Amino acid sequence: MANHPGSSRSLPNTSPGLSYWQRTTRAFPSLLANRHVAVPRVAKYVVIGSGISGALTAFELLEAGVYGEDVIILEAREAASGASSRNAGHVRPDAFRGFTAYAKVHGEEQALKIIANERLVLEKVDEFTRKHNVPCDFSLTTTFDVCMTPEFAAYAAESLDAYKKAGGDTSHVKCHQGEEAQAKTRVPGAVAAYEWPAGSSHPAKLAQFLLKAAIDKGAKLFTFCPATKIKKNEAGELWDIHTPRGVMTTEKIIHCTNAHAALLLPRLESYIQPNRAQAHTLIPTPAFAAENALTNTFSLRYSLHHFYSLIQRGGDGTLVLGVSRSNPTLSAETLAGRFSTDDTHYNDEIAQDALRNFGQIFPDYKAEDAMHGEGLEHAWTGIIAMTTDSVPFVGAIDSLPGQYICAGFNGHGMARIFTCAPGVVRLVLGGSWSDTGLPECFQFSTDRLSKLTDGSVSSVW
Numbered sequence: 001m002a003n004h005p006g007s008s009r010s011l012p013n014t015s016p017g018l019s020y021w022q023r024t025t026r027a028f029p030s031l032l033a034n035r036h037v038a039v040p041r042v043a044k045y046v047v048i049g050s051g052i053s054g055a056l057t058a059f060e061l062l063e064a065g066v067y068g069e070d071v072i073i074l075e076a077r078e079a080a081s082g083a084s085s086r087n088a089g090h091v092r093p094d095a096f097r098g099f100t101a102y103a104k105v106h107g108e109e110q111a112l113k114i115i116a117n118e119r120l121v122l123e124k125v126d127e128f129t130r131k132h133n134v135p136c137d138f139s140l141t142t143t144f145d146v147c148m149t150p151e152f153a154a155y156a157a158e159s160l161d162a163y164k165k166a167g168g169d170t171s172h173v174k175c176h177q178g179e180e181a182q183a184k185t186r187v188p189g190a191v192a193a194y195e196w197p198a199g200s201s202h203p204a205k206l207a208q209f210l211l212k213a214a215i216d217k218g219a220k221l222f223t224f225c226p227a228t229k230i231k232k233n234e235a236g237e238l239w240d241i242h243t244p245r246g247v248m249t250t251e252k253i254i255h256c257t258n259a260h261a262a263l264l265l266p267r268l269e270s271y272i273q274p275n276r277a278q279a280h281t282l283i284p285t286p287a288f289a290a291e292n293a294l295t296n297t298f299s300l301r302y303s304l305h306h307f308y309s310l311i312q313r314g315g316d317g318t319l320v321l322g323v324s325r326s327n328p329t330l331s332a333e334t335l336a337g338r339f340s341t342d343d344t345h346y347n348d349e350i351a352q353d354a355l356r357n358f359g360q361i362f363p364d365y366k367a368e369d370a371m372h373g374e375g376l377e378h379a380w381t382g383i384i385a386m387t388t389d390s391v392p393f394v395g396a397i398d399s400l401p402g403q404y405i406c407a408g409f410n411g412h413g414m415a416r417i418f419t420c421a422p423g424v425v426r427l428v429l430g431g432s433w434s435d436t437g438l439p440e441c442f443q444f445s446t447d448r449l450s451k452l453t454d455g456s457v458s459s460v461w
Protein backbone atom coordinates (compact mmCIF):
# COMPACT_ATOMS: atom_id res chain seq x y z
CA MET A 1 0.00 0.00 0.00
CA ALA A 2 1.40 3.41 -0.97
CA ASN A 3 0.18 5.84 1.71
CA HIS A 4 0.54 9.52 0.75
CA PRO A 5 -0.39 11.65 3.81
CA GLY A 6 -1.69 15.05 2.73
CA SER A 7 -3.28 13.64 -0.41
CA SER A 8 -6.53 11.72 -0.79
CA ARG A 9 -4.34 8.67 -1.49
CA SER A 10 -3.95 8.18 2.24
CA LEU A 11 -5.31 6.45 5.28
CA PRO A 12 -6.75 8.64 8.02
CA ASN A 13 -4.16 9.83 10.51
CA THR A 14 -3.79 7.41 13.42
CA SER A 15 -3.61 9.95 16.28
CA PRO A 16 -6.63 12.22 15.76
CA GLY A 17 -7.64 14.71 18.42
CA LEU A 18 -11.22 14.60 19.65
CA SER A 19 -13.91 17.08 18.66
CA TYR A 20 -16.59 18.46 20.96
CA TRP A 21 -19.04 16.00 19.33
CA GLN A 22 -16.74 13.05 20.06
CA ARG A 23 -16.03 14.19 23.61
CA THR A 24 -19.75 14.20 24.34
CA THR A 25 -20.44 10.70 22.95
CA ARG A 26 -17.63 8.55 24.37
CA ALA A 27 -20.06 5.96 25.76
CA PHE A 28 -21.46 4.98 22.35
CA PRO A 29 -21.37 1.16 22.74
CA SER A 30 -20.13 0.52 19.19
CA LEU A 31 -17.40 3.18 19.24
CA LEU A 32 -14.71 0.48 19.19
CA ALA A 33 -16.82 -2.32 17.68
CA ASN A 34 -14.95 -5.53 16.80
CA ARG A 35 -11.67 -3.74 17.30
CA HIS A 36 -9.65 -6.92 17.63
CA VAL A 37 -11.86 -9.34 15.67
CA ALA A 38 -10.85 -10.83 12.31
CA VAL A 39 -13.04 -9.87 9.36
CA PRO A 40 -15.19 -12.59 7.77
CA ARG A 41 -13.77 -14.34 4.69
CA VAL A 42 -16.81 -13.49 2.58
CA ALA A 43 -19.38 -10.68 2.58
CA LYS A 44 -21.96 -9.61 0.07
CA TYR A 45 -21.83 -5.84 0.59
CA VAL A 46 -18.88 -3.99 2.09
CA VAL A 47 -19.25 -0.32 2.98
CA ILE A 48 -15.87 1.35 3.54
CA GLY A 49 -16.08 4.29 5.93
CA SER A 50 -18.45 4.79 8.86
CA GLY A 51 -19.17 8.52 8.61
CA ILE A 52 -22.68 9.76 7.87
CA SER A 53 -22.26 8.66 4.27
CA GLY A 54 -21.19 5.07 5.08
CA ALA A 55 -23.60 4.78 8.00
CA LEU A 56 -26.58 5.98 5.96
CA THR A 57 -25.57 3.74 3.05
CA ALA A 58 -25.61 0.70 5.37
CA PHE A 59 -28.89 1.87 6.92
CA GLU A 60 -30.54 2.29 3.51
CA LEU A 61 -29.31 -1.09 2.24
CA LEU A 62 -31.09 -2.70 5.19
CA GLU A 63 -34.20 -0.55 4.74
CA ALA A 64 -34.32 -1.78 1.15
CA GLY A 65 -34.47 -5.39 2.33
CA VAL A 66 -30.84 -6.49 2.26
CA TYR A 67 -30.09 -8.92 5.14
CA GLY A 68 -28.11 -7.39 7.96
CA GLU A 69 -25.64 -10.28 8.01
CA ASP A 70 -24.74 -9.47 4.38
CA VAL A 71 -23.48 -5.99 5.27
CA ILE A 72 -20.01 -5.23 6.64
CA ILE A 73 -18.79 -1.73 7.49
CA LEU A 74 -15.04 -1.15 7.66
CA GLU A 75 -13.70 1.83 9.56
CA ALA A 76 -10.04 2.84 9.79
CA ARG A 77 -10.36 4.44 13.25
CA GLU A 78 -13.10 4.54 15.90
CA ALA A 79 -16.71 4.65 14.65
CA ALA A 80 -17.53 7.75 12.61
CA SER A 81 -14.27 9.46 13.46
CA GLY A 82 -13.87 11.45 10.23
CA ALA A 83 -15.43 14.76 9.18
CA SER A 84 -18.88 13.56 10.24
CA SER A 85 -17.93 13.78 13.91
CA ARG A 86 -15.75 16.87 13.49
CA ASN A 87 -17.86 19.35 11.63
CA ALA A 88 -19.60 22.57 12.64
CA GLY A 89 -23.05 21.01 13.04
CA HIS A 90 -24.79 23.01 10.32
CA VAL A 91 -27.39 21.39 8.07
CA ARG A 92 -27.49 24.42 5.84
CA PRO A 93 -28.61 24.27 2.24
CA ASP A 94 -27.30 26.81 -0.22
CA ALA A 95 -30.37 28.87 -1.17
CA PHE A 96 -29.00 30.72 -4.20
CA ARG A 97 -25.47 32.02 -3.58
CA GLY A 98 -23.56 29.22 -5.28
CA PHE A 99 -25.72 29.41 -8.39
CA THR A 100 -23.49 31.61 -10.55
CA ALA A 101 -20.38 29.66 -9.69
CA TYR A 102 -22.03 26.25 -10.24
CA ALA A 103 -23.57 27.48 -13.50
CA LYS A 104 -20.11 28.38 -14.84
CA VAL A 105 -18.90 24.83 -14.28
CA HIS A 106 -22.00 22.69 -14.80
CA GLY A 107 -24.45 24.91 -16.71
CA GLU A 108 -27.58 26.64 -15.40
CA GLU A 109 -29.86 23.61 -15.43
CA GLN A 110 -27.48 21.58 -13.24
CA ALA A 111 -26.81 24.58 -10.99
CA LEU A 112 -30.55 24.89 -10.33
CA LYS A 113 -30.68 21.17 -9.53
CA ILE A 114 -27.68 21.35 -7.19
CA ILE A 115 -29.36 24.05 -5.13
CA ALA A 116 -32.79 22.37 -5.19
CA ASN A 117 -31.13 19.14 -4.00
CA GLU A 118 -29.67 20.86 -0.92
CA ARG A 119 -33.11 22.20 -0.02
CA LEU A 120 -34.49 18.68 -0.38
CA VAL A 121 -31.79 17.32 1.94
CA LEU A 122 -32.89 19.66 4.73
CA GLU A 123 -36.45 18.35 4.35
CA LYS A 124 -35.17 14.76 4.33
CA VAL A 125 -33.06 15.23 7.47
CA ASP A 126 -36.00 16.85 9.25
CA GLU A 127 -38.38 14.09 8.14
CA PHE A 128 -35.90 11.31 8.97
CA THR A 129 -35.04 12.55 12.44
CA ARG A 130 -38.73 12.97 13.31
CA LYS A 131 -39.78 9.62 11.80
CA HIS A 132 -37.08 7.66 13.61
CA ASN A 133 -36.95 9.81 16.75
CA VAL A 134 -33.23 10.31 16.23
CA PRO A 135 -31.66 11.72 19.40
CA CYS A 136 -29.25 13.96 17.48
CA ASP A 137 -30.49 17.34 18.72
CA PHE A 138 -31.70 18.28 15.24
CA SER A 139 -33.16 21.75 15.29
CA LEU A 140 -35.04 23.17 12.32
CA THR A 141 -34.83 26.95 12.21
CA THR A 142 -33.76 29.66 9.80
CA THR A 143 -30.23 30.73 8.98
CA PHE A 144 -28.85 34.20 8.33
CA ASP A 145 -26.33 34.72 5.56
CA VAL A 146 -24.89 37.96 6.91
CA CYS A 147 -23.03 40.20 4.46
CA MET A 148 -20.30 41.97 6.44
CA THR A 149 -19.02 44.15 3.57
CA PRO A 150 -20.73 46.19 0.81
CA GLU A 151 -18.75 44.16 -1.77
CA PHE A 152 -20.10 40.86 -0.49
CA ALA A 153 -23.61 42.33 -0.25
CA ALA A 154 -23.34 43.27 -3.94
CA TYR A 155 -22.11 39.76 -4.81
CA ALA A 156 -25.00 38.15 -2.92
CA ALA A 157 -27.55 40.47 -4.57
CA GLU A 158 -26.17 39.63 -8.03
CA SER A 159 -26.26 35.89 -7.26
CA LEU A 160 -29.87 36.13 -6.07
CA ASP A 161 -30.79 38.01 -9.21
CA ALA A 162 -29.08 35.50 -11.51
CA TYR A 163 -30.70 32.59 -9.69
CA LYS A 164 -34.16 34.15 -10.00
CA LYS A 165 -33.65 34.97 -13.68
CA ALA A 166 -32.76 31.34 -14.36
CA GLY A 167 -36.07 30.27 -12.79
CA GLY A 168 -34.77 29.44 -9.29
CA ASP A 169 -37.35 29.45 -6.49
CA THR A 170 -36.60 32.05 -3.82
CA SER A 171 -40.02 32.08 -2.16
CA HIS A 172 -38.37 30.81 1.04
CA VAL A 173 -35.64 33.47 1.10
CA LYS A 174 -36.10 36.78 2.96
CA CYS A 175 -33.81 39.73 2.35
CA HIS A 176 -33.03 42.23 5.12
CA GLN A 177 -31.08 45.43 4.43
CA GLY A 178 -29.18 47.87 6.64
CA GLU A 179 -30.75 48.54 10.04
CA GLU A 180 -33.32 45.79 9.63
CA ALA A 181 -30.51 43.28 8.95
CA GLN A 182 -28.62 44.55 12.00
CA ALA A 183 -31.65 44.25 14.28
CA LYS A 184 -32.62 40.79 13.03
CA THR A 185 -29.12 39.33 13.30
CA ARG A 186 -27.76 41.21 16.34
CA VAL A 187 -24.76 42.05 14.15
CA PRO A 188 -24.19 45.83 14.22
CA GLY A 189 -21.84 45.66 11.20
CA ALA A 190 -24.27 43.79 8.95
CA VAL A 191 -24.72 45.44 5.54
CA ALA A 192 -27.47 43.01 4.50
CA ALA A 193 -28.70 39.57 5.52
CA TYR A 194 -30.55 36.80 3.74
CA GLU A 195 -32.65 34.38 5.74
CA TRP A 196 -33.90 30.92 4.78
CA PRO A 197 -34.71 27.56 6.43
CA ALA A 198 -31.79 25.54 7.79
CA GLY A 199 -30.98 23.35 10.77
CA SER A 200 -28.31 22.18 13.14
CA SER A 201 -27.55 18.80 14.58
CA HIS A 202 -25.15 16.83 16.76
CA PRO A 203 -23.49 15.09 13.79
CA ALA A 204 -21.76 12.34 15.79
CA LYS A 205 -25.06 11.36 17.41
CA LEU A 206 -26.64 11.22 13.95
CA ALA A 207 -23.89 8.96 12.57
CA GLN A 208 -23.99 6.78 15.68
CA PHE A 209 -27.77 6.41 15.47
CA LEU A 210 -27.44 5.19 11.87
CA LEU A 211 -24.65 2.76 12.78
CA LYS A 212 -26.55 1.41 15.76
CA ALA A 213 -29.70 0.91 13.67
CA ALA A 214 -27.70 -1.05 11.07
CA ILE A 215 -25.88 -3.09 13.74
CA ASP A 216 -29.17 -3.86 15.49
CA LYS A 217 -30.39 -5.36 12.22
CA GLY A 218 -27.32 -7.60 11.93
CA ALA A 219 -24.76 -5.51 10.04
CA LYS A 220 -21.21 -5.73 11.41
CA LEU A 221 -18.93 -2.75 11.99
CA PHE A 222 -15.18 -3.36 12.24
CA THR A 223 -13.38 -0.37 13.75
CA PHE A 224 -9.62 0.23 13.52
CA CYS A 225 -9.78 -1.94 10.43
CA PRO A 226 -8.72 0.04 7.36
CA ALA A 227 -9.21 -1.36 3.90
CA THR A 228 -5.70 -1.13 2.54
CA LYS A 229 -5.96 -2.70 -0.90
CA ILE A 230 -8.63 -4.04 -3.27
CA LYS A 231 -7.82 -6.62 -5.91
CA LYS A 232 -9.80 -8.92 -8.20
CA ASN A 233 -10.07 -12.35 -6.60
CA GLU A 234 -8.45 -15.38 -8.17
CA ALA A 235 -11.49 -16.28 -10.28
CA GLY A 236 -11.54 -12.67 -11.50
CA GLU A 237 -15.22 -12.19 -10.68
CA LEU A 238 -15.30 -10.84 -7.12
CA TRP A 239 -13.19 -8.36 -5.14
CA ASP A 240 -10.70 -9.14 -2.39
CA ILE A 241 -10.50 -6.40 0.22
CA HIS A 242 -7.28 -6.50 2.22
CA THR A 243 -7.32 -5.36 5.85
CA PRO A 244 -4.86 -5.84 8.72
CA ARG A 245 -7.32 -8.41 10.12
CA GLY A 246 -7.83 -10.56 7.07
CA VAL A 247 -8.93 -10.57 3.45
CA MET A 248 -12.62 -10.43 2.60
CA THR A 249 -14.10 -11.48 -0.72
CA THR A 250 -17.13 -9.50 -1.82
CA GLU A 251 -19.48 -8.76 -4.70
CA LYS A 252 -20.18 -5.11 -3.97
CA ILE A 253 -18.07 -2.38 -2.43
CA ILE A 254 -19.32 1.10 -1.60
CA HIS A 255 -16.52 3.60 -1.04
CA CYS A 256 -17.63 6.15 1.59
CA THR A 257 -14.11 7.26 2.40
CA ASN A 258 -14.49 10.94 1.50
CA ALA A 259 -11.14 12.74 1.81
CA HIS A 260 -9.24 9.41 1.63
CA ALA A 261 -11.01 7.93 -1.38
CA ALA A 262 -7.92 7.75 -3.56
CA LEU A 263 -6.06 5.27 -1.38
CA LEU A 264 -8.27 2.52 -2.82
CA LEU A 265 -9.14 4.39 -6.02
CA PRO A 266 -5.76 5.96 -6.95
CA ARG A 267 -7.18 7.50 -10.12
CA LEU A 268 -9.09 9.94 -7.95
CA GLU A 269 -5.99 11.45 -6.38
CA SER A 270 -6.07 14.54 -8.63
CA TYR A 271 -9.83 14.99 -8.33
CA ILE A 272 -10.35 14.82 -4.56
CA GLN A 273 -8.22 17.06 -2.42
CA PRO A 274 -8.19 16.81 1.38
CA ASN A 275 -8.45 20.14 3.18
CA ARG A 276 -8.14 20.62 6.90
CA ALA A 277 -10.90 22.67 8.52
CA GLN A 278 -11.28 23.86 12.09
CA ALA A 279 -14.15 24.45 14.51
CA HIS A 280 -14.45 25.71 18.09
CA THR A 281 -16.88 25.57 20.97
CA LEU A 282 -17.54 28.52 23.22
CA ILE A 283 -19.44 28.56 26.48
CA PRO A 284 -21.64 31.64 26.21
CA THR A 285 -21.37 34.76 28.32
CA PRO A 286 -24.73 36.04 29.68
CA ALA A 287 -25.28 38.01 26.45
CA PHE A 288 -25.80 34.65 24.71
CA ALA A 289 -27.33 32.66 27.57
CA ALA A 290 -30.90 31.96 28.69
CA GLU A 291 -33.38 34.07 26.69
CA ASN A 292 -30.42 35.67 24.86
CA ALA A 293 -29.39 32.36 23.28
CA LEU A 294 -29.38 32.42 19.47
CA THR A 295 -32.23 30.54 17.86
CA ASN A 296 -31.06 31.00 14.26
CA THR A 297 -27.86 29.77 12.65
CA PHE A 298 -25.36 32.02 10.88
CA SER A 299 -22.87 32.36 8.11
CA LEU A 300 -21.00 35.61 8.71
CA ARG A 301 -19.33 36.57 5.45
CA TYR A 302 -16.62 39.05 4.59
CA SER A 303 -16.17 37.47 1.16
CA LEU A 304 -16.91 34.25 -0.68
CA HIS A 305 -13.84 32.61 0.83
CA HIS A 306 -13.60 34.36 4.19
CA PHE A 307 -16.43 33.61 6.58
CA TYR A 308 -17.40 32.18 9.97
CA SER A 309 -20.27 29.79 10.64
CA LEU A 310 -22.16 29.79 13.92
CA ILE A 311 -24.78 27.66 15.59
CA GLN A 312 -25.90 27.65 19.20
CA ARG A 313 -27.06 24.37 20.65
CA GLY A 314 -30.29 24.08 22.58
CA GLY A 315 -29.85 22.57 26.05
CA ASP A 316 -26.22 23.20 26.95
CA GLY A 317 -26.18 26.47 24.95
CA THR A 318 -22.75 25.71 23.49
CA LEU A 319 -21.80 27.97 20.58
CA VAL A 320 -20.11 26.15 17.68
CA LEU A 321 -17.94 28.47 15.61
CA GLY A 322 -16.59 27.20 12.31
CA VAL A 323 -14.13 29.03 10.10
CA SER A 324 -13.55 29.11 6.36
CA ARG A 325 -10.54 27.22 5.09
CA SER A 326 -9.24 30.33 3.42
CA ASN A 327 -8.85 33.68 5.17
CA PRO A 328 -6.66 36.48 3.77
CA THR A 329 -5.66 37.71 7.23
CA LEU A 330 -3.93 34.44 8.21
CA SER A 331 -0.19 33.83 7.78
CA ALA A 332 1.06 32.04 4.67
CA GLU A 333 2.25 29.17 6.87
CA THR A 334 -1.19 28.64 8.42
CA LEU A 335 -2.89 28.88 5.03
CA ALA A 336 -0.50 26.32 3.54
CA GLY A 337 -1.22 24.01 6.50
CA ARG A 338 -4.77 23.44 5.33
CA PHE A 339 -3.61 21.04 2.63
CA SER A 340 -3.27 18.27 5.14
CA THR A 341 -4.82 15.05 6.39
CA ASP A 342 -3.50 15.57 9.91
CA ASP A 343 -6.38 16.12 12.34
CA THR A 344 -4.25 15.67 15.46
CA HIS A 345 -4.17 19.29 16.66
CA TYR A 346 -5.87 22.61 16.10
CA ASN A 347 -4.12 25.74 14.88
CA ASP A 348 -3.92 28.51 17.49
CA GLU A 349 -3.66 31.34 14.96
CA ILE A 350 -6.96 30.23 13.43
CA ALA A 351 -8.56 29.93 16.88
CA GLN A 352 -7.41 33.43 17.90
CA ASP A 353 -8.63 34.90 14.60
CA ALA A 354 -12.02 33.21 15.05
CA LEU A 355 -12.39 34.52 18.60
CA ARG A 356 -11.32 38.04 17.63
CA ASN A 357 -13.75 38.14 14.73
CA PHE A 358 -16.55 36.65 16.78
CA GLY A 359 -16.01 39.41 19.37
CA GLN A 360 -16.00 42.10 16.67
CA ILE A 361 -19.07 40.75 14.91
CA PHE A 362 -21.04 40.37 18.15
CA PRO A 363 -19.66 43.16 20.39
CA ASP A 364 -22.25 42.47 23.10
CA TYR A 365 -20.60 39.04 23.65
CA LYS A 366 -18.01 40.83 25.83
CA ALA A 367 -15.30 38.20 26.04
CA GLU A 368 -13.28 40.53 28.28
CA ASP A 369 -15.89 40.15 31.05
CA ALA A 370 -16.07 36.33 30.78
CA MET A 371 -16.06 34.43 34.07
CA HIS A 372 -13.94 31.32 34.54
CA GLY A 373 -15.69 28.58 32.53
CA GLU A 374 -17.08 30.94 29.90
CA GLY A 375 -15.43 31.53 26.53
CA LEU A 376 -13.37 29.16 24.36
CA GLU A 377 -13.98 25.60 25.51
CA HIS A 378 -12.46 23.43 22.80
CA ALA A 379 -11.03 23.51 19.28
CA TRP A 380 -10.44 20.72 16.78
CA THR A 381 -9.76 19.97 13.14
CA GLY A 382 -11.20 17.61 10.57
CA ILE A 383 -10.55 16.79 6.95
CA ILE A 384 -12.98 17.72 4.22
CA ALA A 385 -12.92 16.43 0.65
CA MET A 386 -12.86 19.04 -2.10
CA THR A 387 -13.53 17.82 -5.64
CA THR A 388 -12.21 19.50 -8.76
CA ASP A 389 -15.71 20.42 -9.97
CA SER A 390 -17.16 21.15 -6.50
CA VAL A 391 -19.80 18.40 -6.50
CA PRO A 392 -19.63 14.88 -5.04
CA PHE A 393 -18.83 11.64 -6.83
CA VAL A 394 -21.81 9.32 -6.58
CA GLY A 395 -22.51 6.04 -8.36
CA ALA A 396 -21.01 3.04 -10.06
CA ILE A 397 -17.32 3.09 -10.88
CA ASP A 398 -17.72 2.05 -14.46
CA SER A 399 -14.20 0.65 -14.84
CA LEU A 400 -14.52 -1.51 -11.67
CA PRO A 401 -17.78 -3.50 -11.89
CA GLY A 402 -19.32 -4.01 -8.45
CA GLN A 403 -17.65 -0.94 -6.93
CA TYR A 404 -19.52 2.27 -6.10
CA ILE A 405 -18.63 5.61 -4.58
CA CYS A 406 -20.41 8.19 -2.43
CA ALA A 407 -17.75 10.75 -1.52
CA GLY A 408 -16.35 14.22 -2.13
CA PHE A 409 -18.78 16.40 -0.23
CA ASN A 410 -16.86 19.68 -0.46
CA GLY A 411 -17.47 20.58 3.18
CA HIS A 412 -21.22 20.33 2.63
CA GLY A 413 -21.98 16.74 3.49
CA MET A 414 -24.70 17.50 6.01
CA ALA A 415 -26.53 19.26 3.17
CA ARG A 416 -25.93 16.51 0.62
CA ILE A 417 -25.53 13.02 2.06
CA PHE A 418 -29.20 12.44 2.80
CA THR A 419 -29.96 12.26 -0.92
CA CYS A 420 -26.60 10.93 -2.15
CA ALA A 421 -26.38 7.84 0.10
CA PRO A 422 -29.96 6.68 -0.64
CA GLY A 423 -29.14 7.37 -4.31
CA VAL A 424 -26.05 5.17 -4.34
CA VAL A 425 -28.01 2.39 -2.62
CA ARG A 426 -30.61 2.49 -5.42
CA LEU A 427 -27.80 2.00 -7.93
CA VAL A 428 -26.17 -0.80 -5.93
CA LEU A 429 -29.51 -2.60 -5.90
CA GLY A 430 -29.93 -2.37 -9.66
CA GLY A 431 -31.66 0.99 -10.17
CA SER A 432 -30.79 3.48 -12.86
CA TRP A 433 -29.41 6.99 -12.41
CA SER A 434 -32.85 8.55 -12.89
CA ASP A 435 -34.06 6.56 -9.84
CA THR A 436 -31.65 8.52 -7.67
CA GLY A 437 -33.25 11.90 -8.36
CA LEU A 438 -29.79 13.46 -8.02
CA PRO A 439 -28.35 16.17 -10.29
CA GLU A 440 -26.70 14.41 -13.23
CA CYS A 441 -23.44 16.25 -12.56
CA PHE A 442 -23.00 14.21 -9.33
CA GLN A 443 -22.74 10.96 -11.29
CA PHE A 444 -19.33 9.34 -11.25
CA SER A 445 -18.09 8.45 -14.71
CA THR A 446 -14.84 8.07 -16.54
CA ASP A 447 -16.16 10.70 -18.93
CA ARG A 448 -16.54 13.19 -16.06
CA LEU A 449 -12.95 12.54 -15.01
CA SER A 450 -11.75 13.01 -18.59
CA LYS A 451 -13.49 16.37 -18.80
CA LEU A 452 -11.78 17.39 -15.59
CA THR A 453 -8.47 16.19 -17.01
CA ASP A 454 -8.69 18.14 -20.22
CA GLY A 455 -9.52 21.31 -18.31
CA SER A 456 -12.92 21.88 -19.91
CA VAL A 457 -14.42 22.47 -16.46
CA SER A 458 -12.77 23.89 -13.40
CA SER A 459 -13.31 24.33 -9.69
CA VAL A 460 -16.04 26.59 -8.33
CA TRP A 461 -14.44 27.57 -5.04
Ligand SMILES: Cc1cc2nc3c(=O)[nH]c(=O)nc-3n(C[C@H](O)[C@H](O)[C@H](O)COP(=O)(O)OP(=O)(O)OC[C@H]3O[C@@H](n4cnc5c(N)ncnc54)[C@H](O)[C@@H]3O)c2cc1C
Pocket: 010, 011, 012, 048, 049, 050, 051, 052, 053, 054, 074, 075, 076, 077, 079, 080, 081, 082, 083, 084, 085, 086, 087, 088, 089, 090, 091, 092, 225, 226, 227, 228, 256, 257, 258, 259, 260, 261, 263, 264, 276, 277, 278, 279, 309, 322, 381, 382, 383, 384, 406, 407, 408, 409, 410, 411, 412, 413, 414, 415, 416, 417
Ligand atom coordinates in the same frame (compact mmCIF):
# COMPACT_ATOMS: atom_id res chain seq x y z
C1 LIG B 1 -14.30 21.38 10.75
C2 LIG B 1 -15.37 20.95 9.78
C3 LIG B 1 -16.56 21.67 9.73
C4 LIG B 1 -17.57 21.25 8.85
N1 LIG B 1 -18.79 21.86 8.93
C5 LIG B 1 -19.81 21.41 8.19
C6 LIG B 1 -21.10 21.94 8.34
O1 LIG B 1 -21.33 22.75 9.23
N2 LIG B 1 -22.08 21.50 7.51
C7 LIG B 1 -21.84 20.56 6.55
O2 LIG B 1 -22.75 20.23 5.77
N3 LIG B 1 -20.64 19.97 6.44
C8 LIG B 1 -19.63 20.37 7.23
N4 LIG B 1 -18.42 19.77 7.13
C9 LIG B 1 -18.24 18.68 6.15
C10 LIG B 1 -18.94 17.40 6.61
O3 LIG B 1 -18.51 17.06 7.90
C11 LIG B 1 -18.61 16.30 5.61
O4 LIG B 1 -19.01 16.70 4.31
C12 LIG B 1 -19.30 14.99 5.93
O5 LIG B 1 -19.15 14.65 7.28
C13 LIG B 1 -18.73 13.87 5.06
O6 LIG B 1 -19.21 12.65 5.53
P1 LIG B 1 -18.58 11.30 4.97
O7 LIG B 1 -19.25 10.20 5.65
O8 LIG B 1 -18.58 11.34 3.49
O9 LIG B 1 -17.06 11.41 5.38
P2 LIG B 1 -16.34 11.14 6.79
O10 LIG B 1 -17.20 11.50 7.92
O11 LIG B 1 -14.99 11.76 6.70
O12 LIG B 1 -16.23 9.56 6.80
C14 LIG B 1 -15.28 8.86 6.04
C15 LIG B 1 -14.83 7.71 6.93
O13 LIG B 1 -14.06 6.81 6.17
C16 LIG B 1 -13.02 6.31 6.99
N5 LIG B 1 -11.99 5.79 6.08
C17 LIG B 1 -11.27 6.48 5.16
N6 LIG B 1 -10.49 5.65 4.47
C18 LIG B 1 -10.71 4.40 4.94
C19 LIG B 1 -10.22 3.11 4.60
N7 LIG B 1 -9.32 2.93 3.62
N8 LIG B 1 -10.68 2.04 5.30
C20 LIG B 1 -11.62 2.20 6.27
N9 LIG B 1 -12.11 3.39 6.62
C21 LIG B 1 -11.68 4.49 5.95
C22 LIG B 1 -12.60 7.52 7.80
O14 LIG B 1 -11.90 7.18 8.96
C23 LIG B 1 -13.95 8.18 8.09
O15 LIG B 1 -14.52 7.74 9.31
C24 LIG B 1 -17.37 20.15 7.97
C25 LIG B 1 -16.18 19.43 8.04
C26 LIG B 1 -15.18 19.82 8.95
C27 LIG B 1 -13.93 19.01 9.01
